[in-house]
Amino acid sequence: MTDDDGAAVIDKDGMDALVAVLAARGRTVIGPTVRDGAIVLAEISGGAELPYGWGVELEAGTYRLAAREDGAAFAHSAGPQSWKTFLHPPRAREWSADRTADGGLVTTPDATPPPSYAFLGVRPCDLRAIAVQDRVLTGGRHADRGYRGRRAGAFLVAVECTEPGATCFCVSMGTGPAVGPGYDLALTEVLDADGHRFLVRAGSEEGEAVLAELPSRAADTATRTAARDRVAAAADRMGRSMPPVDLQGLMRETLNAERWDDVTARCLTCGNCTMVCPTCFCTTAEDITDLTGDHAERWRRWESCFDRDFTHLPGGPVRDSPRSRYRQWATHKLGTWYDQFGSSGCVGCGRCIVWCPVGIDITEEAHALNRERASGAGEGAG
Amino acid sequence: MHTDTNPRPKLAVWKFASCDGCQLTLLDCEDELLGIADKIDVSHFLEASSAVAPGPYDLSLVEGSVTTPQDAERIRHVRAVSRRLVTIGACATAGGVQALRNYADVAEFQAAVYARPDYVATLATSTPISAHVPVDFELRGCPIDRRQLVEVITAHLAGRTPDVPRHSVCFECKRRGTTCVTVALGTPCLGPVTHAGCGAICPSYGRGCYGCFGPSNSTNFPSFVPLLRRDGMDTLDVVRVLRTFNTAAEEFDAVSRAEDEQR
Numbered sequence: 001m002t003d004d005d006g007a008a009v010i011d012k013d014g015m016d017a018l019v020a021v022l023a024a025r026g027r028t029v030i031g032p033t034v035r036d037g038a039i040v041l042a043e044i045s046g047g048a049e050l051p052y053g054w055g056v057e058l059e060a061g062t063y064r065l066a067a068r069e070d071g072a073a074f075a076h077s078a079g080p081q082s083w084k085t086f087l088h089p090p091r092a093r094e095w096s097a098d099r100t101a102d103g104g105l106v107t108t109p110d111a112t113p114p115p116s117y118a119f120l121g122v123r124p125c126d127l128r129a130i131a132v133q134d135r136v137l138t139g140g141r142h143a144d145r146g147y148r149g150r151r152a153g154a155f156l157v158a159v160e161c162t163e164p165g166a167t168c169f170c171v172s173m174g175t176g177p178a179v180g181p182g183y184d185l186a187l188t189e190v191l192d193a194d195g196h197r198f199l200v201r202a203g204s205e206e207g208e209a210v211l212a213e214l215p216s217r218a219a220d221t222a223t224r225t226a227a228r229d230r231v232a233a234a235a236d237r238m239g240r241s242m243p244p245v246d247l248q249g250l251m252r253e254t255l256n257a258e259r260w261d262d263v264t265a266r267c268l269t270c271g272n273c274t275m276v277c278p279t280c281f282c283t284t285a286e287d288i289t290d291l292t293g294d295h296a297e298r299w300r301r302w303e304s305c306f307d308r309d310f311t312h313l314p315g316g317p318v319r320d321s322p323r324s325r326y327r328q329w330a331t332h333k334l335g336t337w338y339d340q341f342g343s344s345g346c347v348g349c350g351r352c353i354v355w356c357p358v359g360i361d362i363t364e365e366a367h368a369l370n371r372e373r374a375s376g377a378g379e380g381a382g
Numbered sequence: 383m384h385t386d387t388n389p390r391p392k393l394a395v396w397k398f399a400s401c402d403g404c405q406l407t408l409l410d411c412e413d414e415l416l417g418i419a420d421k422i423d424v425s426h427f428l429e430a431s432s433a434v435a436p437g438p439y440d441l442s443l444v445e446g447s448v449t450t451p452q453d454a455e456r457i458r459h460v461r462a463v464s465r466r467l468v469t470i471g472a473c474a475t476a477g478g479v480q481a482l483r484n485y486a487d488v489a490e491f492q493a494a495v496y497a498r499p500d501y502v503a504t505l506a507t508s509t510p511i512s513a514h515v516p517v518d519f520e521l522r523g524c525p526i527d528r529r530q531l532v533e534v535i536t537a538h539l540a541g542r543t544p545d546v547p548r549h550s551v552c553f554e555c556k557r558r559g560t561t562c563v564t565v566a567l568g569t570p571c572l573g574p575v576t577h578a579g580c581g582a583i584c585p586s587y588g589r590g591c592y593g594c595f596g597p598s599n600s601t602n603f604p605s606f607v608p609l610l611r612r613d614g615m616d617t618l619d620v621v622r623v624l625r626t627f628n629t630a631a632e633e634f635d636a637v638s639r640a641e642d643e644q645r
Contacts, residue, residue: 036588038561063566080561090557269600270574271549275556289540291417291532302557307549308600322600357552357564357574358605 006208007201007219014214015073015198016047018157018185021213022118027155030086031120032079037065039079041086044120051076058165058239058350061359071196074121074189077165078349082278083119083126087150088133091286091301094146099294114149120157122183124176125168125349127158129278131182135341136281155206158183162230166239167350169363173242175347177234185211188227199227240350240363243370247344251335254369255327263365264323266358271304273352273360274329279345280304305329330362391440391539394426396460398446398453399480399508403525404471405429405445414532421539437463441538447473447508449480454505454514461515468534469511472524476596477630479524481508484630485642508630519544522577524594524627530579547578548599551591555582563590570613572623575601575633596628603637617645 010018022029023045031044032051039051050073057064058077068075097107122130134151137144161170161177170176179186184207188199199219202208243250274280284303289296303310306325311318319325337345346362353361395405409430411418418424425435442464448454461467469475477484483491484507492499511517521534530546537544547553551573555562563569563585571590573582577598584591610620624638 036561037566040559040561061565062568063562065566080566081559085559090559266602266605268550268574268602268606270552272552272556272562272574275553286545287542288545289536289542291414291421291536291539293540302553304549304553306600307547307553309548322602355562355565357562357571358609 005201006211007199007224008211008214008216009219009223010198010200010214010216012047012052012196014200014216015050017214018210019044019047019120021210022120022155022157025118025155025210027116027118029118029120030083032074032076034065038063039065039076041079041081041083041121050074050121055163056165058167058354059359060167060353060361060364061356063354070191072163072189072191074159074187075163077161077163077168078123078125078278078351078354080276080351080355082276082349082351083122083130084133084278084281086115086117086119087130087154088137088144088147088281091299092146094285094298094300096295096297098296110146114146114153116153117150118155118157120159122156122158123161123349124158124179125161125170125173125347126278127156127180127182128173128175128347129349130156132279132341132343132345132347133281135343136279139341155210156183156185158186158203160186160188160227160231160234162189162234164234164237164239165350165354167353167361168238168348169240169242169350170348171235171238171241172244172363173344173346173348178231183207188231190223190226190230192226194222194226197223199223240348240353240361242346242348242363243367245370247334247366248336248338250366250370250373251331254373255331257369257372259365259368259372260323260327262368263360264321264326266360267322267326268358269306269308269322269325270357271306272355272357273362274304274306275302276351276355277333278347278349278351279333282310284310305332330365333362334366390421390423392425392435392437393422393535394437394439394442394460394464395424395429396426396442396444396446397428398444398457398474398511399449400446400471400473400478402429402445404474404523405443407470407526407528407531408443411528411532418532418535422535438465439463440465441535442467444469444474444511445471447477447480447510448505448514449483449508450504452503457511457514466518466538467511467515468519468521468538469517470521470526470531472522472594472596472627473508474511475520475522475631476628476634477508477510479627479629481630482625483508484635485625510630521546522579522595527579527581529581549578550574550598550600551576551578551580551582551585551595554578554580555585558582558586560586563588564609564613568613570610570615570619570623574609575603575606592623592626593634594627596631597633601633603633607637607641617641621645 055068093110137147183203286299333345572593573591577595
């Protein structure tokens with residue numbers, strides 16, 4: 001970080017101004033806020049709605065809000081939702097069809113204008129998750145127009161991670177705690193004897209324009225150093241880690257491992273892990289007809305590979321056993337995602353660990369598979 | 383697809399042992415009710431009208447469970463006069479809360495409740511419709527969900543399969559954006575083993591699901607029951623939470639019996 005990078009420092013009033021400036025630019029500002037015993041992502045109308053003074057205590061299958069004396073706004077790790085709730089919403093209309101007077105049929109693609117979002121508080125792991133979904137949903141020949149519209153209009157304010165949770169493992173997935181590319185603004189929260197402030201850098205022209213509208217001062221060396229140190233310290237406080245091996249190869253070589261039976265005994269196949277995962281993208285088509293039969297609509301809704309009917313074909317579900325469903329999810333996320341999309345499907349946010357009611361830990365499963373492979377068991381293709 | 387040149391399909395609604403709540407869901411359709419009445423000839427629906435048209439009926443909605451020898455015969459008649467038979471609600475689909483009798487001595491109940499128990503002719507068990515006749519589709523819930531009922535009727539009119547997912551309530555909870563009450567609050571919740579359909583109402587009000595739609599199509603009770611215990615339920619609590627409207631549903635029944643033996 002050089003001194004001529006345009007970095008600035010804002011205080012809490014600058015954060016208030018940031019929310020106001022983004023809203024004044026016609027954007028719906030989504031940020032973390034405390035609701036229903038969690039730090040959720042929701043529309044906020046002012047900086048005061050940020051979770052100042054709240055952190056979280058996480059473990060596998062457990063999430064608890066915890067008050068913080070330091071008053072930090074971003075000293076929490078991933079919550080119950082991710083940004084996919086907004087970019088790739090749980091339910092969206094794709095088209096509607098109407099019967100015409102002469103008995104024909106007219107189909108109309110959904111033309112709902114995409115919302116113009118500003119996401120405040122995108123953690124580095126989630127910034128990577130957005131990039132992963134960009135590749136999945138718009139990177140191929142059949143781009144998702146709805147996603148593209150929502151994504152193209154989204155302004156991303158990343159916030160570097162200074163307080164990882166016990167279920168975080170972004171370091172071993174190479175996604176954090178320092179911010180990667182793709183942001184409009186990147187913030188680092190600093191709290192020390194010099195006050196509560198945020199180091200801000202712009203990553204786009206619009207980011208520069210927004211920053212110029214905020215009450216700020218040029219970044220001083222002390223703030224830069226403090227920010228760098230806090231992010232570096234966060235890297236050393238990851239609660240979890242993946243085994244330091246080629247995970248794609250590990251998945252490929254352990255398809256018959258006994259560990260899959262072990263995890264299947266615990267898995268509820270409830271689908272929570274896929275719903276909270278910031279990269280899981282599967283949907284199903286929902287066809288609606290009205291009572292007259294003259295109007296029909298196709299909607300798309302989140303679906304999950306843990307749904308027994310997800311692979312339903314005329315002969316029945318392809319992945320009928322819970323074992324085949326858990327294995328499909330894990331091997332896709334950590335392995336075959338590389339073949340399909342050129343990257344890992346896991347960004348190390350830890351949501352699947354926290355929000356699994358029975359606390360199944362994908363890092364623990366990977367370690368167990370790695371140990372089983374090392375012991376010579378479970379080899380061979382499935 | 384029924385066009386104007388064809389007669390409207392005939393609908394019949396039947397009541398067996400039940401509280402009438404699921405039939406009322408049909409009357410509660412409000413906005414859709416006139417449309418339904420326009421497209422369907424409501425031929426037999428005593429809850430709504432004493433005017434009864436003779437069968438056969440294209441679509442029969444059956445509420446309630448079989449608890450008497452007479453009803454065990456009557457359901458055969460209903461099946462015989464129905465092209466498509468859809469059960470509505472926990473009673474018709476799983477035996478209802480009255481299936482608690484399956485765990486008790488009915489003669490003892492009768493003696494305690496009625497002055498003249500010899501006037502009462504009843505079976506020792508409450509059983510779902512599917513235990514007596516073939517059923518074409520089962521709609522879950524206590525009571526059923528209004529939108530799902532309309533979906534079943536519109537799908538029937540359009541000649542398509544109704545979109546009624548059989549996965550867990552967790553899917554609906556997450557789609558709705560509700561924070562998990564088990565993970566965030568330590569509240570016991572049957573959502574992970576319960577059939578979707580209600581739209582995950584209870585967790586959205588901060589309480590746990592109590593399983594009124596019965597078991598999902600993919601349950602894992604050996605892993606799930608310890609979770610209820612972790613969140614404060616003892617064996618009696620576990621038995622009780624499973625012995626409600628869907629107590630006789632196969633999975634709930636097996637687990638509650640196994641738990642009950644540990645008491």
